Amino acid sequence: DAGVIQSPRHEVTEMGQEVTLRCKPISGHNSLFWYRQTMMRGLELLIYFNNNVPIDDSGMPEDRFSAKMPNASFSTLKIQPSEPRDSAVYFCASSLTGQGSAGATFGSGTRLTVV
Amino acid sequence: QKEVEQDPGPLSVPEGAIVSLNCTYSNSAFQYFMWYRQYSRKGPELLMYTYSSGNKEDGRFTAQVDKSSKYISLFIRDSQPSDSATYLCAITNAGNNRKLIWGLGTSLAVNP
Numbered sequence: 001d002a003g004v005i006q007s008p009r010h011e012v013t014e015m016g017q018e019v020t021l022r023c024k025p026i027s028g029h030n031s032l033f034w035y036r037q038t039m040m041r042g043l044e045l046l047i048y049f050n051n052n053v054p055i056d057d058s059g060m061p062e063d064r065f066s067a068k069m070p071n072a073s074f075s076t077l078k079i080q081p082s083e084p085r086d087s088a089v090y091f092c093a094s095s096l097t098g099q100g101s102a103g104a105t106f107g108s109g110t111r112l113t114v115v
Numbered sequence: 116q117k118e119v120e121q122d123p124g125p126l127s128v129p130e131g132a133i134v135s136l137n138c139t140y141s142n143s144a145f146q147y148f149m150w151y152r153q154y155s156r157k158g159p160e161l162l163m164y165t166y167s168s169g170n171k172e173d174g175r176f177t178a179q180v181d182k183s184s185k186y187i188s189l190f191i192r193d194s195q196p197s198d199s200a201t202y203l204c205a206i207t208n209a210g211n212n213r214k215l216i217w218g219l220g221t222s223l224a225v226n227p
Contacts, residue, residue, distance in 0.1 A: 042219040043203070091158050101215045102149055102207065106158025
C-alpha cells in the first residue's frame with residue numbers, strides 16, 4: 001500500500017497566483033481530511049469529506065480556499081488568489097468511516113511558500 | 116486560553132533516558148486522548164489512543180490520562196535516537212471524533 005499520496009511535495013508561488021494541491025487517499029478509505037500546519041497555530045482541520053461529499057468545511061479560512069473530491073481516489077485543495085499568510089504545510093489524510101480523524105493516515109504533506 | 120496546551124520544547128535527552136511529554140486541556144467534555152509522532156517532513160502518525168482516565172501501555176510507550184487535572188502524559192522508556200521527532204497530543208469528544216483539537220507539539224531529540 002503506497003499510503004496517502006500528495007503532490008507536489010513543495011510549491012513556491014508568487015502572491016496572487018492560483019495554487020492547486022492534490023491528494024490520492026488510500027484505496028478503500030471513504031473519509032478524507034485536509035489539514036494545514038503552521039508553527040504558530042499547529043494543525044488545523046480545513047475540510048472533511050465522507051464518501052466524496054464535503055461534510056464539514058467550517059475550517060476553511062476564506063472564500064479563497066476551495067476543495068473538491070470528484071471521485072473516491074482524488075481530491076484537490078485550491079487557493080485563489082494565494083497570499084503570503086497561506087504559507088504552511090498542507091496535509092491530506094484518509095480513514096475508514098467510523099475511524100474519524102483519530103484513525104486517519106496522513107500523507108507527507110505539501111510545503112507551500114507564497115512570496 | 117487555548118483548548119490544548121503543550122510545551123514546544125525542544126527537549127534533548129541522552130539515549131536510554133525516560134522521557135515525559137505532557138499536555139493540559141481546558142474542556143472536561145473531552146473523552147478521547149491521542150498521541151501522535153511526527154518525523155521531520157512527514158505527516159503525523161498515531162502512537163497511542165486512550166479513552167477516559169487511566170494508563171495504557173504499548174511497548175516502551177505509556178499514555179496516562181488524569182481527567183480530574185485535565186492533564187495527559189506520554190512516557191517513553193529506554194529512549195532511542197529513532198524516537199527523535201515531534202510529539203503531538205490531540206483530544207476530542209465522543210460525538211465529533213472527526214474534529215481533533217491538537218497541541219502544537221513537543222520537539223524531542225534523543226542523543227546517542
